[in-house]
Amino acid sequence: MWHYGYGYGVGFPFFPLLWLIFWVVVVFLIFGRKHHWEKHHTTQKDMTAEEVLSDRFAHGEIDEKEYEHRLEVLRKHSKKS
Numbered sequence: 001m002w003h004y005g006y007g008y009g010v011g012f013p014f015f016p017l018l019w020l021i022f023w024v025v026v027v028f029l030i031f032g033r034k035h036h037w038e039k040h041h042t043t044q045k046d047m048t049a050e051e052v053l054s055d056r057f058a059h060g061e062i063d064e065k066e067y068e069h070r071l072e073v074l075r076k077h078s079k080k081s
Helices: 014-040 049-058 064-080
Strands: none
Touching: 049 064
């Protein structure tokens, strides 16, 4: 008996599209996270002392008073050089 309507062949065009979407998501997750990590986690070797200090202040590791004191010390020592 023949059935006219929805059968096994109706979804066929969508399966390759689903696989394509799956692989695009996988590649994006792999390379997107790598780029995110490199962008937001630069090593402190690449940063100046003032940038490291500013970063610590921005993340709340030190308060404003300590930040200003250390910044003053850094600037005083950099002028001597």
